[in-house]
Amino acid sequence: MDDPRRIISAPEKERKKIQPAAAEAVRVVTLRGLLVLKIFILSLSAYMTYKNVQVALGLATGIG
Numbered sequence: 001m002d003d004p005r006r007i008i009s010a011p012e013k014e015r016k017k018i019q020p021a022a023a024e025a026v027r028v029v030t031l032r033g034l035l036v037l038k039i040f041i042l043s044l045s046a047y048m049t050y051k052n053v054q055v056a057l058g059l060a061t062g063i064g
Contacts, residue, residue, distance in 0.1 A: 004023040005015050007030075054060040 004020060004027045005018050007027055008015055008018065008023060010018075048063070051060065051063045055063060
């Protein structure tokens, strides 16, 4: 990425004060957090689909 400061939502004057290394660290932490959140949501969705199929087949009495 050319300038990691451009992804930070702040006034231009404040963004210029942030060092590129610090902005890169913020970018990395943000991307990793989003990855963890995405994996969690996908896992929950897969589990709910699995439990719905189990209930439809009569192998389970409920989703909970």
